[in-house]
Amino acid sequence: MNIFSFPVLVSMTIIITISSIIDYKYKRIPNYVTYPSILFGISYHFYTSGLDGLLFSLFGIIAGIGLLIIPYFLDKIGAGDAKLLGAIGSFIGAKSVFISFLYTAVAGGLYALLIMFLYKNKYNGYFKNFYYSGVNFVVTGKFYSFEDREDISQRPKLCYGLAIAAGTGIFIIFEVAGIKVLPL
Secondary structure, three states: OOOOOHHHHHHHHHHHHHHHHHHHHHOOOOHHHHHHHHHHHHHHHHHHHHHHHHHHHHHHHHHHHHHHHHHHHOOOOOHHHHHHHHHHHHHHHHHHHHHHHHHHHHHHHHHHHHHHHHOHHHHOOHHHHHHHHHHHHHHHOOOOOOOOHHHHHOOOOOOHHHHHHHHHHHHHHHHHHOOOOOOO
8 A cells, every 4th residue: 555645645744734833823733624634534545445445544543543642631732633643644554653653752852842942931940840750759659740830831832733743744754765764
């Protein structure tokens, strides 16, 4: 199954571009972007490969959403982010969405460090408080945050859709160019 056909490349480029713009501007990824994307991914693969394509797409959706479901339940990302990765999975399948997720994690980490650097006055003492919270957890077995709730609410919110777009874009570029960074 050719996951990098012209319709797939164009569709994914449009989806990650629109999602990142909306996420940056409104701090959310709406259902009117993710649901049609998922439906198109399923329809495309079913049309081109029948039942195998349908299963390929469904497993990609499950893997994409599954990779971000825990951060969603921990209130670290929004549901739109998880659905966006599911939409990407509907086009590229489970294995490829996992690789894309790994690139996304690296992009997200770099993005978070950039935000912390740019807004360093809002993150004063963050690592010290993080360290004390970890030591407290190891010693007592209970988590306690040493950060002031008002400080946390004043921090800029990460738009993880940007990281997903960057990670997916890197994945696409590497795959099209034949560059294998991961032995998967």
